[in-house]
Amino acid sequence: MNGLPFFGAAIGLGMIVIGAALGIGKFASAAAESIARQPNAADKITGAVNLPLFLLEGVAILAEVFVLLIVLLK
Amino acid sequence: MFVQEAVQEHVATEAAEKFNAGKVIIEHVSNSGLDHPLLHVPRVLGIDFSVTKHVLMLWIVAAFVSIVVIVTVRRYLRQDRLMASGFMNALEALVEFIRDAIVLPNVGRKWVNTWTPLVLTFFVFIFCANAIGLIPIFEVLGVLDHFVLHTAEESLVKHVMHGGTTATANFNVTAALASITFGAIIVAGSKAHGFVKHWTNLVPHGLAWPLYILLIPIEVMGMFVKPFALTMRLAANMTGGHIAILAILSFVFLFTEMFGRAVAGVGVGLAVSVPLAVGISLLEIIVVLVQAYVFTLLTAVFIGMAINVHH
Numbered sequence: 001m002n003g004l005p006f007f008g009a010a011i012g013l014g015m016i017v018i019g020a021a022l023g024i025g026k027f028a029s030a031a032a033e034s035i036a037r038q039p040n041a042a043d044k045i046t047g048a049v050n051l052p053l054f055l056l057e058g059v060a061i062l063a064e065v066f067v068l069l070i071v072l073l074k
Numbered sequence: 075m076f077v078q079e080a081v082q083e084h085v086a087t088e089a090a091e092k093f094n095a096g097k098v099i100i101e102h103v104s105n106s107g108l109d110h111p112l113l114h115v116p117r118v119l120g121i122d123f124s125v126t127k128h129v130l131m132l133w134i135v136a137a138f139v140s141i142v143v144i145v146t147v148r149r150y151l152r153q154d155r156l157m158a159s160g161f162m163n164a165l166e167a168l169v170e171f172i173r174d175a176i177v178l179p180n181v182g183r184k185w186v187n188t189w190t191p192l193v194l195t196f197f198v199f200i201f202c203a204n205a206i207g208l209i210p211i212f213e214v215l216g217v218l219d220h221f222v223l224h225t226a227e228e229s230l231v232k233h234v235m236h237g238g239t240t241a242t243a244n245f246n247v248t249a250a251l252a253s254i255t256f257g258a259i260i261v262a263g264s265k266a267h268g269f270v271k272h273w274t275n276l277v278p279h280g281l282a283w284p285l286y287i288l289l290i291p292i293e294v295m296g297m298f299v300k301p302f303a304l305t306m307r308l309a310a311n312m313t314g315g316h317i318a319i320l321a322i323l324s325f326v327f328l329f330t331e332m333f334g335r336a337v338a339g340v341g342v343g344l345a346v347s348v349p350l351a352v353g354i355s356l357l358e359i360i361v362v363l364v365q366a367y368v369f370t371l372l373t374a375v376f377i378g379m380a381i382n383v384h385h
Contacts, residue, residue, distance in 0.1 A: 051375060054368045058303045061310040
């Protein structure tokens with residue numbers, strides 16, 4: 001079973017993308033909705049969305065690094 | 075660090091019989107190996123201090139940033155009336171943005187002047203290191219060398235060709251930057267609350283004691299996870315974009331090899347690779363800015379968390 005690590009890495013990468021996309025999609029939709037309701041608070045909403053967005057991105061990137069490690073260290 | 079070693083090992087073990095996209099790409103983003111350093115330094119305490127490509131890039135970035143900023147500020151201060159002009163306007167806007175939009179909301183009015191210099195230094199350094207990685211200086215030098223200069227096999231110009239240009243794509247560099255953040259968090263907490271109080275502030279007060287068994291390990295782990303996440307985020311982001319660009323550009327060579335003629339490769343290059351690579355490069359410009367912003371913002375947030383404890 002030579003290609004098994006690649007198989008796992010590819011599936012893992014796909015799942016990371018699904019998860020990150022779902023998360024970012026929720027952020028974007030919620031931010032757009034709340035800005036539409038209260039255009040005055042756009043700055044505050046953007047600021048509040050920014051930080052968790054970067055944390056989410058960090059988790060996704062971390063997972064991708066580990067996928068890369070699986071491939072490189074197989 | 076561990077990842078870098080793994081990458082280099084992978085490069086070393088990979089036998090190159092034909093055009094090997096993976097090998098070429100990894101060679102273009104990872105640090106140059108210690109077997110052909112730019113400057114030989116004898117081992118000190120068993121550590122090889124030889125200068126590699128990323129160290130050279132760090133020096134270039136540091137020299138560039140210091141010269142540009144010092145010259146601009148000196149010229150501004152020499153005037154009779156302190157009127158910002160030219161590049162000083164941009165610098166002033168940047169400093170103001172970092173202070174008012176990143177540090178002040180997170181750290182608070184009392185400590186803003188203590189921590190703005192650190193955060194500002196982070197931003198300028200990371201931004202310049204990221205941005206210089208996007209400029210193909212060494213590729214241009216390589217083309218010049220190939221067609222005009224014709225330097226010898228072991229010359230400095232040939233040595234400079236090895237390895238990637240983005241110093242922040244190296245996990246060791248970002249780990250060093252994140253350790254400064256790690257230290258800054260502890261210093262900030264200690265300065266605001268006293269050394270012992272900073273550590274007791276890590277967990278909320280007045281809970282039932284079984285909760286502390288759960289909470290203390292989590293908080294201690296969190297202390298190390300914060301700089302670790304900073305390390306990985308910056309380095310992985312800077313590596314990822316470059317790998318994507320190089321992978322798309324390597325289609326040219328893959329298709330040339332597949333069809334056995336250069337026309338196929340050049341056609342694919344013009345039709346697919348170049349437009350896509352230009353698009354990703356544009357995206358990279360945004361990523362360069364955002365990652366510098368994210369690193370500084372998170373540093374400010376973590377320092378602020380140590381100062382303004384919400385428990």
